Amino acid sequence: MKTSIAIIGIGNLGSALLKGIVSSGEFKEAAIYATKRQSVTEQKKGYILTNNIEAVKKAQVVILAVQPGQLHGLAEEIKDYITEKHTIVSTLTGVSIDKLKSFFGQNLAIIRAMPNTATAVNESMTCIASNGNAKPSKAIAEKIFSTVGATLEIDESLMQAATVLGASGVAFWLRIIRAAMQGGIQMGFDAPESLAIVAQVCKGASSLLQQAHKHPEAEIDRVTTPKGCTITGLNEMEHAGLSSALIKGLLASYDKINEIRDEVV
Ligand SMILES: NC(=O)c1ccc[n+]([C@@H]2O[C@H](COP(=O)([O-])OP(=O)(O)OC[C@H]3O[C@@H](n4cnc5c(N)ncnc54)[C@H](OP(=O)(O)O)[C@@H]3O)[C@@H](O)[C@H]2O)c1
Structure with a gap:
């Protein structure tokens, strides 16, 4: 699939996703960027482990995989570089699409994904909800999370239950x-x-x-x-x-x- 993906935050979830995306073979033609705040000493072949702004500028799909409490700081840093060409995919527990719009822009394509820790063994169940603007990019999000398990599209009102x-x-x-x-x-x-x-x-x-x-x-x-x-x-x-x-x-x-x-x- 030809696209460009930035994973912001490669902790437990972000690194499992990175591994899934890279090893699935589905994204051979995609450019993949992954960022982390500390200890970025490694320059892996094929991805750039670099700063958030650089990753956001290069990507079409921006996956947020930081802790909810880290969103404020991150949003301050990248919001001016998020444009309508981007799709935001948030994995943050308890952060609504409306809240994300208030951080990044009202007309953005926003997708919420709720995976689980079995992403580490490609056996996650990921529930995915999106707003109207995200229709064209929903398929990409599903493909991304399919690399680490099963997916199910749900209405955002069911995200807490999911x-x-x-x-x-x-x-x-x-x-x-x-x-x-x-x-x-x-x-x-x-x-x-x-x-x-x-x-x-x-x-x-x-x-x-x-x-x-x-x-x-x-x-x-x-x-x-x-x-x-x-x-x-x-x-x-x-x-x-x-x-x-x-x-x-x-x-x-x-x-x-x-x-x-x-x-x-
Ligand atoms: N783990 C799961 O299976 C799971 C399931 C459902 C939902 N979630 C959601 O997914 C998110 C991530 O969970 P997690 O378990 O992967 O957390 P985690 O292990 O704490 O990972 C968060 C990562 O974000 C990085 N980070 C923090 N601020 C950053 C910034 N400004 N720029 C770049 N990177 C930054 C941290 O890097 P540093 O170490 O360098 O600070 C860390 O590597 C959470 O919001 C959680 O609610 C996770």
């Missing part, structure tokens, strides 16, 4: 995995064995939904023999509030993100 379900979701599932691991250890497996079993079982359960397009409850029915051990265990978990605890946790997280939305920048 943050809870898709980004915080990684932590929720990891805690469930850890709990299952502890159960495995109590039954006699050592920790690495228990983790190997639980992680693969999770992956398999997920693949039944994603690859075989099964409904979760239909797959549960296939495992629950009448009077058997699976239904006994499942019902015990439900008596202890498994589904309810998950839904309540998600909604508490959603309430919290809505409460802190306007405090992030």
Whole structure:
């Protein structure tokens, strides 16, 4: 794809994106620039690790991958160099398109993307929302985030929910995995064995939904023999509030993100 992309901020997310974009082969013809505030000693072949203004001037797509609290300073630095030829792609949690417009310009093409930490292993779920001006560049954003996992286009009004379900979701599932691991250890497996079993079982359960397009409850029915051990265990978990605890946790997280939305920048 012929385009030019600047990633501003190559921390956890920015560097995973850079790696995804470069290794996917989809952007062989693109010019890619990546910037970082400190320790820019490296001059990688093919990209210029340089200052923000230089990167912005050269790029059509500017991906913001700094912390929300760093946006003010960054905007002050680059806003005069952002023009209507640019598309801004923001990964910043809790920063609305309206807020970004107030920093960079009202008529800009602005896209918000909410990936998760599994970008590091190309297994992110990235929810993408955009304003009307961004229509022509939506496909580029989808292609960029497809290099690090799956994407889903959503309405911006669902961005907070996407943050809870898709980004915080990684932590929720990891805690469930850890709990299952502890159960495995109590039954006699050592920790690495228990983790190997639980992680693969999770992956398999997920693949039944994603690859075989099964409904979760239909797959549960296939495992629950009448009077058997699976239904006994499942019902015990439900008596202890498994589904309810998950839904309540998600909604508490959603309430919290809505409460802190306007405090992030
Ligand atoms: N990590 C994820 O998977 C994930 C998921 C969803 C959303 N997000 C969002 O993505 C953003 C980045 O997250 P992260 O985890 O990658 O954070 P991070 O590891 O702290 O990375 C931020 C990077 O931005 C750089 N930076 C700060 N100010 C800069 C400036 N003025 N110019 C150039 N670079 C600058 C920092 O460089 P220095 O070290 O040189 O200061 C650092 O490398 C956040 O807004 C977060 O909400 C991240």
